[in-house]
Amino acid sequence: MPLYTDKMPPEADLLASLRRYWGYSSFRPLQERIVRSLLAGHDTCVVMPTGGGKSLCYQLPAVMSARTAIVISPLIALMQDQAAQLAQMGIPAGVLNSFLSSGEQQRVMRHAREGAYRLLYLSPERLARGDTIGWLQDVPIAFFAIDEAHCISEWGHEFRPEYRQLKRLRGSFPDRPIAAFTASATRHVRHDILAQLELRNPDKYIASFHRPNLRYFVRACDAYEIDALLVAALRHYEGGNVIVYAPTINRVEETVDFLANQGISALPYHAKMENDDRRRNQEMWMSDEVRVLVGTIAFGLGINKATVRAVIHTALPKSIEQYYQEAGRAGRDGNPADCVLLWQAKDAGLLGFFANKILDSAERDRAWQRYHIIRAFVDSSDCRHRQICKHFGETPKWQSCGACDVCAASPAWMAPALLPDLRKRKKSAAPTAPIRVSTARERLNPAVVSAEDADLRDYLREWRRAKAKERNVPAYVVLHDTTLEEICRRKPKFFAALRGITGIGERKAEMFGQELLDALGRFERGARAAAAPAKKTAPKEETLRLLSEGKSFAEIAEIRGRQVSTVVHAVAQLVEDGTLEFRPEWIDRNKLSVIEAACAKLGVEWLKPLKDSLPPEVTFEEIRLVVAKARRQAQPNEAKASK
Numbered sequence: 001m002p003l004y005t006d007k008m009p010p011e012a013d014l015l016a017s018l019r020r021y022w023g024y025s026s027f028r029p030l031q032e033r034i035v036r037s038l039l040a041g042h043d044t045c046v047v048m049p050t051g052g053g054k055s056l057c058y059q060l061p062a063v064m065s066a067r068t069a070i071v072i073s074p075l076i077a078l079m080q081d082q083a084a085q086l087a088q089m090g091i092p093a094g095v096l097n098s099f100l101s102s103g104e105q106q107r108v109m110r111h112a113r114e115g116a117y118r119l120l121y122l123s124p125e126r127l128a129r130g131d132t133i134g135w136l137q138d139v140p141i142a143f144f145a146i147d148e149a150h151c152i153s154e155w156g157h158e159f160r161p162e163y164r165q166l167k168r169l170r171g172s173f174p175d176r177p178i179a180a181f182t183a184s185a186t187r188h189v190r191h192d193i194l195a196q197l198e199l200r201n202p203d204k205y206i207a208s209f210h211r212p213n214l215r216y217f218v219r220a221c222d223a224y225e226i227d228a229l230l231v232a233a234l235r236h237y238e239g240g241n242v243i244v245y246a247p248t249i250n251r252v253e254e255t256v257d258f259l260a261n262q263g264i265s266a267l268p269y270h271a272k273m274e275n276d277d278r279r280r281n282q283e284m285w286m287s288d289e290v291r292v293l294v295g296t297i298a299f300g301l302g303i304n305k306a307t308v309r310a311v312i313h314t315a316l317p318k319s320i321e322q323y324y325q326e327a328g329r330a331g332r333d334g335n336p337a338d339c340v341l342l343w344q345a346k347d348a349g350l351l352g353f354f355a356n357k358i359l360d361s362a363e364r365d366r367a368w369q370r371y372h373i374i375r376a377f378v379d380s381s382d383c384r385h386r387q388i389c390k391h392f393g394e395t396p397k398w399q400s401c402g403a404c405d406v407c408a409a410s411p412a413w414m415a416p417a418l419l420p421d422l423r424k425r426k427k428s429a430a431p432t433a434p435i436r437v438s439t440a441r442e443r444l445n446p447a448v449v450s451a452e453d454a455d456l457r458d459y460l461r462e463w464r465r466a467k468a469k470e471r472n473v474p475a476y477v478v479l480h481d482t483t484l485e486e487i488c489r490r491k492p493k494f495f496a497a498l499r500g501i502t503g504i505g506e507r508k509a510e511m512f513g514q515e516l517l518d519a520l521g522r523f524e525r526g527a528r529a530a531a532a533p534a535k536k537t538a539p540k541e542e543t544l545r546l547l548s549e550g551k552s553f554a555e556i557a558e559i560r561g562r563q564v565s566t567v568v569h570a571v572a573q574l575v576e577d578g579t580l581e582f583r584p585e586w587i588d589r590n591k592l593s594v595i596e597a598a599c600a601k602l603g604v605e606w607l608k609p610l611k612d613s614l615p616p617e618v619t620f621e622e623i624r625l626v627v628a629k630a631r632r633q634a635q636p637n638e639a640k641a642s643k
Contacts, residue, residue, distance in 0.1 A: 017064060022060075144177070
């Protein structure tokens with residue numbers, strides 16, 4: 001059933017709403033066609049890469065309707081952020097989740113039945129509850145929008161069983177359109193989405209998977225090379241936002257500490273952090289207080305930051321879909337950005353190990369298929385862009401992209417001659433000092449930014465952070481990065497000129513217009529952003545201080561907000577490089593002798609063979625400390641042998 005029973009709204013009406021609420025003067029590719037499909041009451045399947053503007057495709061028809069769009073989304077934080085952003089634009093939106101009190105949930109449900117919302121966000125888990133379908137029957141529903149729809153398919157890389165419950169929608173609401181949205185679905189997954197949701201003769205919109213502004217660079221490394229390349233990369237992208245993906249929680253924390261010891265500020269993000277800490281770190285990164293965020297795959301879904309200049313993976317992803325989705329968070333503003341994949345041979349072994357742990361034979365087979373595909377991707381000498389497009393069922397007409405390590409030269413900072421030899425530095429016990437990479441930085445942004453424009457950008461970012469904190473919303477809800485950049489370029493002096501800035505609709509102009517003009521005026525009169533706070537003590541120095549005070553590993557972990565295993569790894573590094581003496585009291589005497597005997601027999605290059613040969617009560621952390629002691633003792637002999 002169409003949302004407009006008389007006739008479709010003319011193009012002028014759609015553009016007027018687009019301008020009024022979103023501050024955009026035109027649609028991106030496919031957006032208008034998708035909006036019209038939903039307004040016409042058609043089932044719809046949309047596959048559009050990250051940054052293509054999927055959310056507008058269901059938000060705009062919801063605004064144009066007199067009914068409520070029900071949006072199924074997998075992340076509570078993402079739902080809350082989108083609802084807050086819509087509220088700032090003057091669009092009533094509600095969120096129903098388990099974090100609300102019973103009274104708040106009842107209030108949202110009552111308002112939904114009264115038709116007070118244009119959009120109502122639910123999780124798939126909420127929809128699966130026995131009472132949800134019943135009260136939704138009383139809500140004036142326009143259509144259902146299923147976000148991250150690839151989660152419904154067992155062939156998808158992020159399968160979630162709760163999504164299978166969504167097939168109930170067709171039977172319970174037979175006359176309501178259903179729209180499925182995803183950024184990363186192969187042809188097989190797309191067919192599964194259509195079947196699972198029982199979409200009827202759906203309109204299908206599949207955007208190109210080719211992101212020409214992204215440059216893909218893949219490098220097989222050892223652990224020391226990854227550290228050196230990571231430092232070189234972050235010095236190169238200094239001034240731009242960067243996401244670093246690490247494979248485990250421990251590696252996230254170790255990487256953050258390693259970078260801090262090199263004078264590079266970075267924030268961690270992983271599942272074992274408290275929700276408030278994760279959200280604070282994400283918001284500090286989103287608002288440019290810290291430019292580098294190191295996270296597990298738990299970070300990124302729904303991240304709405306346009307100016308990410310690089311995404312760096314420090315391990316092999318488990319699938320092409322995962323890599324494409326995560327790497328695709330770079331360059332959403334359309335400007336050049338780099339996607340760097342640094343991997344080790346042991347990553348492949350780890351993926352195989354976890355694949356074999358899967359009990360369900362069908363899912364184990366799918367995991368192995370994903371493994372073989374991602375391994376072929378990194379080993380291949382074919383164009384990276386072309387490989388990705390073909391994986392998703394697209395056949396490019398071109399053979400060479402000119403924007404990957406296969407079709408063009410790698411960036412200067414990846415040149416081996418420019419990388420410090422961390423292996424020698426560690427074994428020589430030289431004092432730790434920040435790594436310097438002396439190479440001219442390439443400007444990724446084609447627009448040359450003057451010093452004054454850079455100062456203005458920093459000043460407006462500070463203003464935006466203050467406004468966001470006042471309203472308890474993410475910084476991008478106040479102003480998108482691309483909007484902020486346009487303000488810096490155009491420097492509007494009057495309200496009418498401000499209204500012409502992309503991303504400033506009527507409501508946003510009413511809320512922030514005069515304050516923005518006042519901020520621009522203060523900048524012209526000499527105001528500047530506050531100086532950056534003094535850097536904290538380096539993690540290495542902090543750990544040494546706490547050890548000298550007699551703190552245990554567990555106490556240090558609590559004080560520093562780290563896992564105990566991360567602290568032990570840091571201490572082992574200090575022992576290995578000669579900064580710290582091994583202390584026998586760290587390990588039970590009997591365990592120490594058993595571990596030392598195993599080291600003498602099996603060597604100290606790898607930890608896993610040692611763990612397999614030792615009693616189960618001996619931990620990896622204890623083995624790591626003894627191995628560090630043994631490696632340190634072996635270094636003088638190695639030095640003599642090399643003379």
